[in-house]
Amino acid sequence: MFEQVSANNNGELVINVGPQHPATHGVLHLLITLHGETVTKLEPNLGYIHRSIEKMCESLSYRQFIYTTSRMDYLSSHINNHACALGVEKAMQIEIPERAEYIRVLMSELTRLASHQLWWGAMAMDLGALSPFFYAFREREVINDIMEETCGARLTMNYFVPGGVMYDIHPNFVKRVKDFIVLFKSKIAEYDELVTGNVIFQNRMKNIGIISKEDAISYGCTGPTARGSGVSCDVRKNYPYSIYKNVQFDEVLEYGCDAFSRYQVRIKEMYQSVRIIEQLIDQIPEGEFQAKTKAVIKLPKGEFYTRVETARGELGVYIVSEGGTTPYRIKFRSPGFSNLSALEHMVKGHKIGDLVAIMGVLDLVIPDIDR
Amino acid sequence: MENEELIAQVQTRFPEASIVLGNDFPEVSIDSKQLLPVLQTLKTEPSLAFNFLFCETCVDWKTHFTMVYHLESTTHRHNLVIKANLDRVQPEIETACHLYRAAELHEREIFDLFGIIFTNHPHLRRILLTDDWVGYPLRKDYDDPINMIKL
């Protein structure tokens, strides 16, 4: 049996975008209704990579469950691990050594850079420019190498443990990061030249996907998506964790409310990450990299909520503990999930080409949404 | 606003609610039928202005469910947790998605995984699991002998 392509009564065409579609960056399924080329209705259908992480975590110990989060938002796996480690440490009231804090923040910011680079390449690819992807990966591979030297993995690091980090940094780490910063500063100008300044790109990006400040807050947008609408929501600034209160950096805010503002926020955030790394890389104190913790971690009874800023927005980890060795309930408030809910609002009335551009700028990581 | 001040102010507005200071945020326990008026007040009152629902979830306590709403004010930078207990046999609560658009997807997810009915929700359907899925997997009594391999 087959369905004949046909329009509904209003002359509208219903199209399935995804689960396998190059623009959805994974297995998101969008049901869009088109009037000509214009999107009149959009409905996300999730769950094509729903891996039941929350249920799984209920049977994992507090040391184990951190590692599943690396697979959740795999582009900022360090930051995900950071959130979980912070949650456990807060509940256990563990003081972690300063060296570990420095390493954690450095790693987080490197991850943010890598994530933004991949976003930049993938977004340009969505818009039909295929080469920026390769330029982005050129620098990203350098970060991957640095990570690999210390953590032993390229993507799912599993490096942060409750009480600090798993190993000490590699002796080459400081030098290689410094080299990378020098390299990256020369390349980011190239990014701007190739994409940001391009007339076609700017025309594609400006005045699409508009979401006002109030709407952004109401839809629960966080991260660059909200900051592109002028919502101050950087957890690193508003609720500083780790050593973020000691470093100098600006929260990037843009007030254009459109896709181009969000693009600019991310590009400028790369500069801020570089700034943070530059401040910390020479200051890493000597000492322990891990606090002494018990082999079996038992959290006191209660509820603990930790929030960190990932590359995509605010990640919340809500741990409900009954006093045992495993969490009673874990909820991951993932940034992508809320950002996605604003997609229909942003896309309505725009063309299919804009849908792709807006999704590209949202930087959706589907396993992060589905968990 | 500091937490103590916030607790005092919320307490005066909702005398019947019990408020404790949790590990992170002040936690307000309310009756599930009172949810909408409480959220309405919290959002519209200028001194409170809780306009940002950053997390909404549910916990299965085996005897009852607890709906947990994490609220933040982007102007005052204070946080509040609203908790409402639900009956386990017929869990029903008013939807928050007309106040906070973010709740729409969150509530669909909670419906999907816990089976809580949100009245007046525009399209309450399964979102993460297939439409013909039986059961609500995040409930503590959920068991799936075929798919779940127990360690």
Added chain:
Amino acid sequence: MISLENISASIHQLLSANLSQTAVILIEMSIIALLAITLFALLGLILVFMERKVSAWIQIRLGPNRVGPKGIFQTTADTIKLALKEGFVPDGADKFLYKLAPFVVMIIAMMLLAPIAFAKNFAMWDLNIGVFFITAISSVSVIGILMAGWASNNQYSLLGAMRSGAQIISYEISAGMAILTIIVLTGSLQISEIVNSQSNGWWLFKGHIPAVIAFVIYIIAVTAETNRAPFDMAEAESELTGGFHTEYSGMRFALFFLAEYINIFIVCAVGATLFLGGWMPFHIGAWEGFNHIMDFIPSSVWFLGKTFFLIFVIMWFRWTFPRLRIDQLLNLEWKYLLPISLFNLLFMTLIAIKGWHF
């Protein structure tokens, strides 16, 4: 000196010495048909390989280099594989149109090869309306694409085909105007005469600013007409997965793929003929010595060199620019390119009447 002209002449002599006139014509026609098909296949192989190497070069990669020396057999392997891949008709498709569409597109691409002058006095059919023939025939190819999109019974294909229709019909006008601008100078539609008129310099240099404007418009318009990025709305991989050929597989897809590259070759060949003198060597006015040295390079090398340079430019576009949106694409044509090319044509006519050109 061995040149394509001499070879063809000697073959003609050899045949006419031994056979009757009808037999000569028949044999020559079959030789030409064979050559055209070979050229079609060969160009496809070369251009696809070139595209992959150019993209690799732009994207700091190596590109295919394992299959054969330097990877030159990569596209051969691809072609054999595509030819042997299962080609099926999707359920619910309009079977006749679905099967016909790739052939329509391919036949049109082949027909376009006819009037192109590959070297001095070496063209399949040097008809007196050569350029007109090309513009007329090339606009038919949109029918093949529309057929493919409609017959596939797939939303993406349909959208891609509709986009392609709107786009090709629009940009046809600008391309035509740009061609007319040069026709005003040459006064002839015959390709050989257009080339001969550039024996003392190429129109791009002789025709003042209007010729340069026309050249730029021509390149933009033909990039759009051949559905190449940044105007690849019909395929738009990130939006419509494969556009009009989403449902095509195996050899039918390969024909679309080939036809795309042949179309690029043809538009670049026409561009080279009109603006860069076709097979005419680079001559500067009255510099006899210099002109003689230039004449020493075979005319076919000149022609292919210019054509491949233009093809390289179009490939360069593809791997650099982001794609336009459909409304921006049509705006660019109707609001900018068309008025400019109209005024440009008027301006050129003035130049031609006054005889200001060189």
Added chain:
Amino acid sequence: MDVKVTPPSEPFPGTVHPTDGGGILLSTLDDVINWARSNSLWPLVFGTSCCAIEMMSTAAAKYDFSRFGFEVARATPRQADVIIIAGTIVNKMAPVLKRLFDQMPDPKYVIAMGACATSGGPFFYNTYSVVKGADHIIPVDVYVAGCPPRPEALLHALITLQEKIKSGATRDQIRIEMKDNGK
């Protein structure tokens, strides 16, 4: 639909004369075909989770699988030759994956990339929605270990697949051969 299936135990009717291989022309043609197929594997743009990023890394400049002719990633299954299952397959995705596989024209190949696609990987225990190995849904030619596998591992898998195609042996032939070798 009623399809009459002949039981495999029934002997082939008539006499079968064993010969040593086919004629020169046919076996050479077979070699050419296998050579072409092995050197022109166009992957489907398909990635569900983390492994997709490593797949992108493999495509990028440092590892560059275009050297082997794999870079023509097709977004539509009709034009693809190989699915690289990069990531976890969950119950909701399973029918979609099956459909994608069915939409691909023959000959088609499958690479299960990473622990999740091979066996469910880290999501094996206590999950209610994960398919424990993509080979429950579609036949897999090459498995790659790792979570996620390094790009080199994926390249190795692709080259292994090439060798498999070049050998011209079918799945069953390989299985029998392995049994004979005592593996």
